[in-house]
Amino acid sequence: MNFIKNIFRLFWRLWFYAWVVGTIAVILPVLVILVSTDRFYKTYFKIAIAWGKTILFIMGFKAETIYEQKIDPNKSYMFIANHTSLIDIMLMFAVMKNPGVFVGKKELKKLPVFGYIFRKTSIMVDRSNPKSRKEVYDSARQKIKDGLSIVFYPEGLVPSEDVIMSEFKNGAFRLAIEHELEIVPMTFYDCKERLSWTFFSGGPGKLRVKVHKFIQTKGLALKDLPALKEKAYSIIYNELINDKAYMRCTNKAKNELQK
16 A cells, blocks of 8 residues: 555656646746846736645645735735745745745855856855854845845754754844834644655645744844743644644654654
8 A cells, every 4th residue: 555655646746746746847947037127027926926825736635724914915024934845945935925034054055056046036055154044134134125025944954853943043033123123923734744855745635834923023022032932832742732733744753763
């Protein structure tokens, strides 16, 4: 039975990579034009949303979102979520309506095809380089002035599957305080189970998301950053530890490591 499942998963994974790379390659000439200037960014973002939703649909995923507070499509926010999977970006595109800029590690620009688009449309950071971190803040300030939102996965990495959630970095919260951006915490429950980094795992199904009540930053100072970060972390962490499906997947990974 496991052999048959793994054959399915092999072709299913290859189907995923083929669609991700293939769709970007097909529309690459259009994307090159759109990412050549900031004037076209919002048009690019609409295409990115359509791309993300298409990939989810083709792979048999269905996003189901619960909103504790409605997002105003005309405002700038700091969107944050836990990071567990290859499909976190597609799911974020499917949930958020506001044109936004992702902040991610510089290594992503090395990916074929996708890396070029990421480099032109996102804010890249080298966390080992203090100068790079300053450039991130400067770039983010300009994007916010342009009316865009910022998207962070504040763990800064995809933790191993046996980890519930890694510690949050400071960057997202520093920016939110400096620009008085409302923080929109999101919990992604099912990405780890549906398409984790373990090749022979996962499958189609629901991708549940909860958009939590926004965290206000107006009037906060940098001295409030640790408490703000802890509040955001606790909101998402408590959701994950109380979700049976997420914890079942995490505990399974722990058991595999212990064998």
